[in-house]
Amino acid sequence: MKNSKHYVLIAALLLSIPIFAQEELKLTKKDSIVKSSWMLGLGYNFVDDSGDVTDGLFNFDEEWNSTPYPNRLSLGRYFKSGIGLAAIATYNTYKEGKIIDGVVATDDIDYLGFDARITYDLNKLIGETAWFDPYVGGGLGYTDANNIGRGTYNAVVGFRTWFSDRVGLDFSSSGKWAIGNNGATNHLQHAVGVVYQFGIEKGLSKKGEEKLALIQAQEKEKQRVMDSIANANRIKEKMLLAEKLAKEKETARLAAIEKEKVDAYNKRKKELESKINDLGYVYFNLNSSYLTKSSKTVLNNLVVILDEFPSLTLRVTSHTDSRGTSTYNKWLSERRVTSTKDYLVKKGVSEDRLEIQAYGEEKLLNDCSDGVYCPEDKHKVNRRSEFIVLDF
Structure with a gap:
């Protein structure tokens, strides 16, 4: 043939x-x-x-x-x-x-x-x-x-x-x-x-x-x-x-x-994203970049997940509410994302597994923008650090 x-x-x-x-x-x-x-x-x-x-x-x-x-x-x-x-x-x-x-x-x-x-x-x-x-x-x-x-x-x-x-x-x-x-x-x-x-x-x-x-x-x-x-x-x-x-x-x-x-x-990625989202965000007090007790609890639980998945990499993003100038808020979000990352590194997470990004007041989760009156509990929603799965 x-x-x-x-x-x-x-x-x-x-x-x-x-x-x-x-x-x-x-x-x-x-x-x-x-x-x-x-x-x-x-x-x-x-x-x-x-x-x-x-x-x-x-x-x-x-x-x-x-x-x-x-x-x-x-x-x-x-x-x-x-x-x-x-x-x-x-x-x-x-x-x-x-x-x-x-x-x-x-x-x-x-x-x-x-x-x-x-x-x-x-x-x-x-x-x-x-x-x-x-x-x-x-x-x-x-x-x-x-x-x-x-x-x-x-x-x-x-x-x-x-x-x-x-x-x-x-x-x-x-x-x-x-x-x-x-x-x-x-x-x-x-x-x-x-x-x-x-x-x-x-x-x-x-x-x-x-x-x-x-x-x-x-x-x-x-x-x-x-x-x-x-x-x-x-x-x-x-x-x-x-x-x-x-x-x-x-x-x-x-x-x-x-x-x-x-x-x-x-x-698996969707399950992992759901697991991380269930932890909630890391929230900050007004004009503060210090981690609260509840925020540290969220981060401690996140460390457990990171230890469970050694190849997991995250993007950490930090945000502010709309009060204050945009320049100040950009600087404040940089401090918040740095403090979030530093806490995770201190807990043993390798630094190369964390990508950080500071947005200031660019990504509000509600309509509390400049010139709009909102109560404190609505402003607090925007003062946060979030975690996005890049790879695992």
Whole structure:
């Protein structure tokens, strides 16, 4: 029987080798991308309306116009196909002294733009990435620039870079060509801002889809192997079941023995606590820590119990009534607990069997607290030493 058990275990191990030899694949966040979403953007736009775009493309000081605060707002819907639709509102100020329509502006002039555009995600062509999102597009708009209103044809090229599924940066440059000949020049509008995605629908990237196919193939192979070792496991389980039943029987027997011990211990402890409680408390006179004759009788009877149970350890606690200051009562209870302990030690009780604690007026046994009138017999109840069984 023992050799058969070994053969079963070896067979199960050999059959499971293909499973463990393969690296376990799991889909992660990196395998998924945003397929469609709404996108809200807030940022800055910079307008170059100098009329000599190609010659002064980076002539920021003389030709670019901007404001010190965010001046571009956009809202768009982007679809699985890569197509995106967006509405954009922009504000700017042509600055005095900048080149506008080929001449130097003599005053600050407001710029307003309202544009609608359609874009295409170039990742659909070059391959999906989770962090880089280039796009191109075009559209129509209306712009009031240099005090001249005009419709515009727009073309845009840009990219977004993502810090998470929801937050990223958007960089773009748009060319705006005036519709009709009304004296308005064509101009460039550059933009940078923060974008936030919501209403997100996610899906697997191309690499994620390839990984999923590989995972499914691994799962199929794993199932085949698991089916192969199922019969061996059933034989193994029968042998283990017999061992388990034997162990459970032995565990139950030991638990019953232990429970009997615990129950017996708790019963003896309860009897001992009752025996000590029957002795009563050690009571003190007002403002006194000296033991009275009746208190010594209680302690003498306690010594008898301590001698009867050599392993018995006690916590001795002493208390006061509420009269007097709490500081004084704390000091008085310390004297009372010390005198209680010293008497027991004097009677031959080992000091390491006694743990002491002074509470002052913290643990009154009745409602005779500060400001409450009580007769003397009720105050006396609180002037006591108590005994609590720790172990025996």
